[in-house]
Amino acid sequence: MQNEVIEYLKKHREKHLSELKEFLSIQSISALSSHNEDVKKAAEWVKNELGNIGFAHAEIMSTDGHPVVYGEYISDENAPTVLVYGHYDVQPVDPIELWDSEPFDATIRDDKIYARGATDDKGQVFMHLKVMEAILKTSDKAPVNFKVLIEGEEEVGSPNLPKFAQEKKDLLEADLIVVSDSALVERGKPTITYGLRGLAGIQIDVTGAKSDLHSGEYGGGVVNPIHALVKIVDSFRDEKNRIQVEGFYDRVPELSQEERDALASVPFDEEKLKNDLNVPELDGEEGYSYVERTSVRPTLEVNGIYGGFQGEGIKTVLPNKATAKVTCRLVPDQDPDEIVELLTNHVEKHTPNGVHVDIKPFDKGKPYVTPFDHPVIKMAAEAYEKVYQAETAYIRGGGSIPIVAELDEILNVPVVLMGFGLPDENLHAPNEHLNLENFDKGMETLAHYYYMLNDYKG
Amino acid sequence: MQNEVIEYLKKHREKHLSELKEFLSIQSISALSSHNEDVKKAAEWVKNELGNIGFAHAEIMSTDGHPVVYGEYISDENAPTVLVYGHYDVQPVDPIELWDSEPFDATIRDDKIYARGATDDKGQVFMHLKVMEAILKTSDKAPVNFKVLIEGEEEVGSPNLPKFAQEKKDLLEADLIVVSDSALVERGKPTITYGLRGLAGIQIDVTGAKSDLHSGEYGGGVVNPIHALVKIVDSFRDEKNRIQVEGFYDRVPELSQEERDALASVPFDEEKLKNDLNVPELDGEEGYSYVERTSVRPTLEVNGIYGGFQGEGIKTVLPNKATAKVTCRLVPDQDPDEIVELLTNHVEKHTPNGVHVDIKPFDKGKPYVTPFDHPVIKMAAEAYEKVYQAETAYIRGGGSIPIVAELDEILNVPVVLMGFGLPDENLHAPNEHLNLENFDKGMETLAHYYYMLNDYKG
CATH class of the missing domain: 3.40.630.10 (Zn peptidases)
Known part of the structure; x- marks a missing residue:
């Protein structure tokens, strides 16, 4: 037939x-x-x-x-x-x-x-x-x-x-x-x-003073929203690229040896990839292979960041706002709604004095x-x-x-x-x-x- | 007359x-x-x-x-x-x-x-x-x-x-x-x-792959230039807002009691300033007053940061580039040329694996x-x-x-x-x-x- x-x-x-x-x-x-x-x-x-x-x-x-x-x-x-x-x-x-x-x-x-x-x-x-x-x-x-x-x-x-x-x-x-x-x-x-992988993410808007300020007049005395945002974003991961959001990994099961073996047999040429992408090194969560990092482990990536002066040369402002767009790729049994909540808690906990922070979730996927x-x-x-x-x-x-x-x-x-x-x-x-x-x-x-x-x- | x-x-x-x-x-x-x-x-x-x-x-x-x-x-x-x-x-x-x-x-x-x-x-x-x-x-x-x-x-x-x-x-x-x-x-x-105060600063350009990448395909395995930049920027100051650039304070004399007294007598209304600027708190280098922080102490401020997607909503890219514009306000006897050199050394020392970094100085002032x-x-x-x-x-x-x-x-x-x-x-x-x-x-x-x-x- x-x-x-x-x-x-x-x-x-x-x-x-x-x-x-x-x-x-x-x-x-x-x-x-x-x-x-x-x-x-x-x-x-x-x-x-x-x-x-x-x-x-x-x-x-x-x-x-x-x-x-x-x-x-x-x-x-x-x-x-x-x-x-x-x-x-x-x-x-x-x-x-x-x-x-x-x-x-x-x-x-x-x-x-x-x-x-x-x-x-x-x-x-x-x-x-x-x-x-x-x-x-x-x-x-x-x-x-x-x-x-x-x-x-x-x-x-x-x-x-x-x-x-x-x-x-x-x-x-x-x-x-x-x-x-x-x-x-x-x-x-x-x-x-x-x-x-699923998807969940938030936009973080950090606001300082009501308008941009002169960095000479106010610099050092008024909190710079970019510094506050950078501190928040940097707190998301540790030196080993483990995500530091409390509870983030709670629903992520450890990989079985069988699964790791199967992933290890997936064809992957590190030198070719480095060459194709033109990057000096690949790096990611310690203890996992490239294939594991990009398929079975959850991630947190900043997709965009912006605040202050972006033109040519320099404008010595202390900006009044800075924004980061962050998304996580999720693995079973992470729940996108819960992840948004954990991210929100983390940001609130790590927001320095002297700024307001506003958080908006993006569309989610399980x-x-x-x-x-x-x-x-x-x-x-x-x-x-x-x-x-x-x-x-x-x-x-x-x-x-x-x-x-x-x-x-x-x-x-x-x-x-x-x-x-x-x-x-x-x-x-x-x-x-x-x-x-x-x-x-x-x-x-x-x-x-x-x-x-x-x-x-x- | x-x-x-x-x-x-x-x-x-x-x-x-x-x-x-x-x-x-x-x-x-x-x-x-x-x-x-x-x-x-x-x-x-x-x-x-x-x-x-x-x-x-x-x-x-x-x-x-x-x-x-x-x-x-x-x-x-x-x-x-x-x-x-x-x-x-x-x-x-x-x-x-x-x-x-x-x-x-x-x-x-x-x-x-x-x-x-x-x-x-x-x-x-x-x-x-x-x-x-x-x-x-x-x-x-x-x-x-x-x-x-x-x-x-x-x-x-x-x-x-x-x-x-x-x-x-x-x-x-x-x-x-x-x-x-x-x-x-x-x-x-x-x-x-x-x-x-004098002025010295640098632009830091962090480059990853040859183009933006899909954050689902590569996220977690290829270093995100925004994360690398954030790590560099966050390393500039410690929790007490002391600048961590090696040698930065070497030529800054301690303030005399006479000078501190004179500065303490400068009219300053913290509540009014907070209200005028609409900020919840003022903050800065530990151990110094607002007036000292903004006049006789050197500072380091990011005037602009950008990389990746800035539009409405989200685009799940792993961007190929991220930039920060950083300037320092200097006090006697700091030397702008020397400060640019110290900043450059610091950035190089704190650049994570997997990215290229490019540093350009801005115009300087003593x-x-x-x-x-x-x-x-x-x-x-x-x-x-x-x-x-x-x-x-x-x-x-x-x-x-x-x-x-x-x-x-x-x-x-x-x-x-x-x-x-x-x-x-x-x-x-x-x-x-x-x-x-x-x-x-x-x-x-x-x-x-x-x-x-x-x-x-x-």
Whole structure:
């Protein structure tokens, strides 16, 4: 059965690539309201495509923001149901002058397809759709029931999807969720992302006098908000880069030896990375490796700091305000609300005399981790390995896809993050692309996976 | 004689105020090259004014930067010669939105004239010019010879004036220098500034990776330049606000009991200041009073800090660069060059792994102190007291007028710093103004002073 499916994909490759180009030509930039019509057009495209490939039911469902496309193909009430989540919206394209070809006129060079959305996430959504098409066109019964949920607001933080999923909980019911919106750790290496970090952060505004002061007149006698802010920020971490916020690590379990061993086997070339980034050294929390620091350990980073004079040369002011924007990447079982509270307490405790401090939280996201020995994860690895002929890497992503934790919580089924991008495919940057080697192997992998899942009893 | 002068000033007050408004309307911001023409215009204005008030000689003299205006009126070869120094350039006006009236459209409210430069220093320069006018218009002989040196680069650290003064040493020869570019300690209190702090500082640029990075991908593993910068900046001072730069205090003598007693008698109302500035507490170097901290003790203040995302909300970047601008106010016998060297050593010693640091010094100025029992100082106090009917306060200014130390060194005559501003007149800030009470009393004081100096034998 799988062989026919794979044959079908090979046979229709050119046609599929030209359809993908059409999908990629729609400028569905969710962050820019000037592209609202394009976003709608992309939703229509996905809905029509679901009809074309043989889904009995496909519709565009409105939310308070951009719409969601939902479709289903129920093959057999007793077969397992897979919910595929993805997004049809894309990032803005600035700086446009750094693109080697038009971002919305997909171009194939060196077996890579270049366009905004090629890897994140239109290309990977499209791969699922074509595998489903191949299955439905080559047999009269699919090995699993398909539910497809493709949203249009992932690139702006999925503000409306949790409410949608909560309201449509019954409709979305499934045995597992599959998401292809991530990357292999390196070319040729199957990769399952079994965890994602969460996000929580605050803006700290330190205010001194009612206006900027002359540093000669008042300097030394009136507290400088920059010094106060620097003292607060410096108190967040110790010499060993351990975060000093009281209670911060309370819900972070120690890594098991098994997990550390698995992470130690993730390919990582320190010299190459230093060279690529042009940094003299890598550094971070003492006692942990680079891979651990950037995936399974929580972090606290200042994303922006500002206060006082920023022009050329010097202006000898004692500024009246200084600001820092701080975010933490969280790991299970840290809770974003609690972290904001702990950060707030810490700042208040470490605020020097003589200034006012004001704290505002940013949007939050929960961390997510799934047991990597779950049968649906093991099956995904098996499908990958069949095609790639290499052992699967299990990693925890350093970034955050907050909706994954939300879907997990609302629908309460395992989420399988199996992506087919590569780390250097410039997502969110100019010259985004998808390697067609993974376009082909990825669809083959998904075909095997769907057939294997036929045996799964959720 | 003085009475006629004072009558003249009273009679022409309205006319003078309208001339002052004209002077204040010129946007002579020396720091911004877009205002170079305005700076030139202000120099022209001063030169023409010198002609109008009766100076035989007035000219604009070029330097490597903005020009200097020089004029002289030699009344009697045997009379003492006063060199009046001031500046016609002003600070930038940002943040413009905090001004209650246009910075270059002088407005009188509550007997105060509001405009950029009103107190620093166009207003005070103008007062000298009008007293000279009154003297020259009401008698055919002045009590002293006048030399006037008004520069256009004080607000950018007078980079070209020392060379100019050195080259024109003979031209500028005088028995004393009078500078009105400072303030009374409080309303109604004559104040002579017998010392000024010097200035030295550096810009610290910390660079990490070649570009901003995704804080989810790299956060925790690649050193964040903001954290590195914060660590450096926080290392400058200890918990007691003692500066931790090695060698920083080596040339700072302990204060004598006599000096501490004198400073303790300077009027200072802590509650009023806290209220005026809207700060909950004052704080500074442990073991010193507010007046000591802001006048006779050296300081280190960060005037500006910036790096990473500054927009609304959050962008989860790990920025590639962070900058701090740091200046120190120096006291005798600290040497600005040496301080820059000590700061540089300190930064290098405290730079964490994983980043590059680049250090650039700013323009420097030496600290200055003059014996406060010199006869020309005593005469200035007497002139003040005649008009203000209150005892003179002798203070050391917290600010820096680097050129004062330079002129003192080059011309080797006493410098009398008698200012007529007030501490809350917002120099270098929005809503700069000059209280017209001191405009009137100040001119009266200067008139008396010039006549008293007739008796001085240099």
